[in-house]
Amino acid sequence: MSDLAPTQTSNGMLTHLGHILRENPVTALSFGLFAFFVGQALVGQWLVPYDPLATNAAQALQPPSAAHWFGTDQLGRDVFSRVVVATRLDLTISVLAVAISFVFGSVLGAIAGYWGGWLDAVLNRILDTIMAFPLFVLAMGIVAALGNTIENIIYATAIINIPFYARVVRAEVNIRREAGFALAARLSGNSHLRTLAFHIFPNALPPMMVQVSLNMGWAILNAAGLSFVGLGVRPPTPEWGIMVAEGANYIISGHWWVALFPGMWLMLAVFTFNLMGDGLRDLVDPRRRT
């Protein structure tokens, strides 16, 4: 009996996944795109035709051609190589930021939701205060205050995302605090912490995964935006936001490729994560289908 149950659910889950992918090819597309970006991040830097940092003044601002698929920038660097290599940095920043806010948000939200009382009240006030700032502005302030490094972009992005996770977990934990299975777990001798971590918290995971996917796109945009205004990643490091910022100076003179391709990649990456988030939501919660 107990052996059968898990295989049945996982089978059901797979069938459900298959059904959703068939019904909504866009979700399948997003998973494909996701694999494309992950592949770029993993092996991209060994596959690109040029060194992303190598300058070549003789080849500056060349339009896209067979030799340079995406053209070259003002220093003669190959835009294609830079765009592909940048994937790793951009994805790393957003994955780490989302992971940090996931962990801290979960812990804070679970504690507040389970024990309630003044802990809950204090946490809510703090989250309200964080949310009272326009989030990008707060991130700018944090990066400026902590110093202009990649780690600090990650921390800033994580801090502004914590409230979203904490809220979701708090709500999910709170409604199950007095649920039958939680009380049963307590009654059979589990400590509060154990009940919370292994019996109640796993229920919050599905909505959290949706949040993660939607947040990833947001985190990438945020990091690129920070680099665009000159905070965080510094040139000549290839990063999409900086490349768009550098290209912006040449767009008025008609050299569109310098800014267009990194911008497109950035857009496509964010688009992928948003589509995946919608797909995951269908998978997790069919009622909220859009």
Next chain:
Amino acid sequence: MATRWLPILWRLVQTIPVVIGVVIISFLLTRALPGDPAVQFAGQMATPESIEQVRAALGLDKSLPQQFLIYCQALLQGDLGQSVATGRPVLTDLATRLPASLELTLTSLLLSCLIAIPLGVLAAVRQGSWVDHLCRVLVTAGVSLPTFFTGILLIYIFYYLLGWAPSPLGRLDFVYFDPPRVTGFFLIDSLLDGDLRTFTGAAKQLALPAITLALFTLAPIARMTRAAMLTALSSDYIRTACAAGLTPRKVLFGYAFRNALLPVVTTLGMVFSFVLGANVLVEKVFAWPGIGSYAVEALVQSDYAAVQGFVLAMALLFVLINLIIDLSYALIDPRIGFSSK
């Protein structure tokens, strides 16, 4: 009468802890800024003694809590400190630049509401039609657009390729004179002055940045309108209203739309937060002389009073907007009471 005002008063009281928190965070953030403000204020030719003098004059030799008290006292008198970069009081700088940002933000929000709300309503009413699909594509694509990139793309298309837009530098081309300052909104000021040429000049200059921001805000508003309309349309009172033989128009706008408006207004508050952030990026792209570009310059130069003033102004503006939105609930939906929160 008293019972009607009490909840509103309570809502006002609730903003106090948030405002205090905002002041504390903006204070701490800027104390952590790299660089020594005393050295900056003392200037290039400073000796160690003069730096110490400046430090004492700014109160930077005192402990952090004492500094915070001094900061709060100054704040209560409307003193946000002196900007190192411009040499003027931060409050004056912000006041001269805020209308530019607000003009941009409000125009773009108006624009996106005018497009997104009808689109969302249509998508909900004709579910599964081409309008619905268009809405869905717009919503997902819109959320994924980096504002700074769309801005650059629009500049390329409308300025470089088509030549329709003026050069993306600031609020008004140099051939026009700034309209006499009444509200600080160039569109309104030029109309008040009766100067149509300046008005069109300002409107042309405003068009691209406003469209950039509007594209960005379109998605959440359209999405929420559609979802809220779907919920409203599938509810029992709509069935009753239809059964009672009311005209479709009356059912749609009098019943469904009015009920759907509440979540839409909530979303609008959230969107405002995004817009204030995105403003910074768009202002940089279009060299728009608002408070966003002011903040970017200040950050690059570690001009801490200016950064502090900006962060504080943005947060207070946002708290104010949320307050207005919460209060407007009561106007939209008489069932809403604040006591239940």
